[in-house]
Each structure stands twice: as C-alpha cells, then as structure tokens.
Amino acid sequence: MEGLSPYYILLLAILYFNHCISLQLTIEIDYKSTVGYLNYECGGTHDVMQDGNGILVPNNTIKFPPCRNISDAGYRSRQFYYRDTIYNNASIQLIFVNDFDWENTIINSGIRFGDLRYYCGFEIIVKDQPNAIISIDGTNSNGYRLIDYYGYEYGDPICDANYPTYIKLRNLNFINWKRTIVTRFTPLETTFQAPIVYIDFTSITTSFTNILMVSNPYLSTSLFNITFNNCNFSNIYANSLTTLLYSVSPMTINNCIFKNVNLNFPLVVSENGGCNISDVYFQNVTLTNNAPIISSHNYQTNLNNIIIDGCTISPFWTFTFTNKYQSSNNKINNIHFKNNQFLTSLLISSYSKYNSLFNLALEIEKSSNIIIKVDFTNITFYSNINLSNKDFLFTYSIDQIKFSNINVPNIFSTSISSNNLTIYIDNTTKFNSDYFIKGSNNIINFDKKKSDFNDQYLNYIENNQLCLNCSFYYFHQIITNSSSDGFLNIDNENGHNGIFNKILLAPIIIISIIIIISLISGVIFRKKIKTYFKKKKSQNNNNENDIGGAVVDDIGIPMSITNVSNLENTASSE
Secondary structure (H helix, E strand, O other): OOOOOHHHHHHHHHHHOOOOOOEEEEEEEOOOOOOOOOOOOOOOOOOEEEOOOOOEEEOOOOOOOOEOOHHHHHHHHHHHHHOOOOOOOEEEEEEEOOOOOHHHOEEOOOOOOEEEEOOOEEEEEEOOOOOOOEEEEHHHOOOOOOEEEEOHHHOOOOOOOOOOEEEEEEOEEEEOOOOOOEEEEOOOOOOOOOOOEEEEEEOOEEEOOOOOEEEOOOEOOEOEEEEEEOOEEEEEEOOOOOOOEEEOOOEEEEEEEEEEEEEOOOOEEEEOOOEEEEEEEEEEEEEOOOOOOEEEEOOOEEEEEEEEEOOEEOOOEEEEEOOOOOOEEEEEEEEEEEOOEEOOOOOOOOOOOOOEEEEEEEOOOOOOOOOEEEEEEEEEEEOOEEOOOOEEEEEEOOOEEEEEEEEEOOOOOEEEEEEOOEEEEOOOOEEOOOEEEEEEOOEEEEOOOHHHOOHHHHHHHHHOEEEEOOEEEEOOOOOOOOOOOOOOOOOOOOOOOOHHHHHHHHHHHHHHHHHHHHHHHHHHHHHHHHHHHHHHHHHHHHOOOOOOOEEEOOOOOEEEHHHHHHHHHHHHHO
16 A cells, blocks of 8 residues: 555545445634645545444544635545545534634635535534634625535435434624525436435524525425524625525524615525524515515415514515415414505516515416415504505415404505405404405405494495405304314304305204104104003003003013103103
C-alpha cells in the first residue's frame, strides 16, 4: 500500500465496509484555518473502521485539515460517491470548529454547499455550542442555492426504513439570499419508491431574503415532509415574482413570525401535499398582484391560532382543488384580523376568482363520492379597513361550509358568495355585511329556532340576500356528535321542502308504524286471552280436577293469574 494517498485509503475503507449498518461522516469547517490542502482533501478524521458489533466508527489514524469553508465541505462530501463508493444508510454532519463570537460573526464567502446526493441525513452544527446562531450572507452567492438536494431516484436505494432520511437546518440566519436556500430535484420519470425526506427548519431567521424552500417537481414516488419551527422571517422584500415558502410536499409551520414582508407572490404556497399552520404571527405584510398570504392546492389545509396584524392584503387564504379522487376536510380555527387593509382582488388574478378574503374553488369535475368541506371557527376582526367592497367568503363547487363563533363585520359587502353549497351556521355566529348571501341553489341551515331570532336579524337574513333557489332551515343543535355535521334536526320551523324535511319525516313515519303495530298486536293478544279463559272456564265446569288457581300456557309453563292480567293491561294500554 506504499505510495497510496490517504484519499484512496479512505475510499478502500468505505468500499470494504459497505455492507455495514450505518455510517455518520463528519466534516469539520474552520473559516480561520490557513492550512492548505489539495483536491478538497479536508474535513478532519474520515478514516473508518468496523467495531465488534459491525458498526462503522471513526479511525483516527488518518487526519485531514479542516475545510476552510462550506463550499469545500460540499466538494469533499461528494468525493465519497463520485468514484463508485456509494454506501448504505450514511449521513453527513458539518461541524464548525471555530471559536467565534457567533453572535457578531457573519460568514460571506464559500457559502454554497452544492449538490447533496445519496445521504440519509444532513445537518450543520457548531462544536460545543449547540445554541449558536450561524449567520450566512448570500450577497456573494452569485445566485446559487445553499443546497441542491437530489433524491435517491438518481441512484440505487441506500436508505432503509429503520433510518429516517432527514435534512436539519437549525439556528441559521440567512441574509441577502436572492435565490432558493434548498431546492429539491426529482427526475421526470422514475420507478423507484424513494423514502420520505424530513426537512427540519428550526430557529431560522432571515433578512432581505427572497425564498427559502422549493421542492419541485411533485411526484408520488418522492416526497419531502417539511417543518418550520420557531422561525422568524423578517425584512423580506422582492421586486420580482417570487414567494418565500414554497413546497409541493406536506408542510408544517409552527410558532413562527413573518414580519416586514413585501412580495408580489403568495407568502406561503403549498401544492399537492397538505398544509398545517399553527401559532403564527403575520405583521406588516404587504402583498401585491392580488396575492394571498397563504395559497394551498389540493389535499387538506389546517390553519389554527393565527394573528394577521397591520397587513395590506387582498385574499388571506385561497384554496383550489383539482384532484377529483381525493376528499378534503379543512379546518380554519382561531384566526384574528386586526388593523389590516383589505385591497381589491381583480377577476383576472390567478389567485382570486372573486373579491373575497377567503377564496375556495373546485376547478375540476370530481367524483360523486368526493366531499370537500371547510370548517370556520372563531374568526375575529378588530379595526380593519375594507378598501374595495370585499366579500368575506367566496366558494365555487365546494360541498360544505360550517361557521362557528364568527362575527362577520359590516366592512364586508357580502358574507357568503356561493353556488350549490350546503352551509351550517351555529347560534354563536352572526353576519353584519351589506348582503348575507349571494348565489344560487344553496342550502342554509341555522342551529337555532326561527322563533328565537329577533325580528330585525331575521329580516336581514331572509331579505338582505340575492340567492336564487336557496333554502333556509332553522333547527336546534342538541347532540354535537349526532351526525357528521354536528347537527340533529329536531325543530324545523317554517323550513322549505327539501332534504331536512325528509330527514325529519323519516323518524315520524317509523314511530307511527311501531305504534300501529303495537295497537294491533295488543288487540289480537287480548282477544286470544279472552278466548283462552272462556275455554278454560268451560273445561273447569266439566272437569272436577281444579289446578288451584293457576293456568297453563300453550307450552306447559305455569303462569299466575296476576301476571296474565298484567300482560293484558299492558297490551290494552298499547
């Protein structure tokens, strides 16, 4: 082996231990280092050995100098597979070994990691400082991304289900990035079912950064599962058509702040993967080009505990549905609007079919068994200004909407604009817009007796509307889980003929049938009893052997006269 470079020793070691269970490679980075190296042979200890349990562990016999920047570390990571040395279940960890004052340090050179391939895990940490924030200035990134992630579809499967595939970007501050931070590349055609890749953005902050995450294109064989936790996205301005968070895979945003944002595209875009957003604060967000704050497409959207404060927006949430084989049950809870300005949504906008705060549309003819539902709960408004006669809600071909604990203020022109929609309204919801509802063929169900409405509000509901062939029903909510809609239709005062009349009529018919059958059965039974006693009386007159005050039924079981009398009385009462 004399004359063989440490680089080739490393490759041979990896080839030899390729059959082993897992391997974590660490690449050390020191921006202060002045030690030179050739062919990107850097990063610290990379030699490996097999322990007694068959696990790959570091072997300190070979030591390389630290890489001097993130870019060199990226090249170093790719050397492990460029020469036919792909191995299973391997992860990579970048470790900053600098003894920096990280709070006052900004990295601005050699910042592009580049292609990330064939690894089951990736993360960036600071040695001995788990809470240090690494600030990376993208001014000199020349438009490149931090990470270009290539899935396993480009090579043989190397990760199994026992090792979750992940990318962890934590405690990072991105400054002046004009391109995507992480991009997901997927081939147009593949037969390989790749594992789900879990992307974890935790404690991320941004400043003057356009876009953070893209995964494209969407394929059922390859998915990201993206999570943003405890992030602060601030001072984001873009003159071009761009967005901040964009994903075609499931996305979760939790406990994050979006502050001082000015964009021409939606702030958050979720395509085809489902979206869960909770405990989020939007402050001083201005979106032009009729763009919504949140745009979701297909699958389920859950929005919970969100504050929109001091924003200038057109729609808040747009939802479009083009998957005719996938039902969707969306939950919109605890959304609070205060000190906002609502702008006009133009009809030509691709994000808004109508001038409304919530815009929901089905854009394909779906299967009859596919149901699209949206539940609105606890939506509040404080000191908002409507500059455009905006409506509260517009829907197109959505099946069912439920309102609970909502007070739609009079700043809206119309509360609901819809066609062919079934609407459930609980007794804590009130509408104060100029028009209650516009559209046609809607079914509106109130969880309240008609007699319990005051005359003024009842007049508003029934007369301040432009709804052709619409039906109004009034009833009680007695048992909240009595049906999938949470309503039990007991009191239908002055309702129009329709589905709820049929539902109400069915139990009445059934009960009537039961009563009639019981009466008939009672009469027949009584006649049989009387005939039976007459026969017994005749037999007793002809037979001197009395049985002591008891009778025997048809199957030979003694029955007391008292019990028979009770049965007779019961039958008569029925």
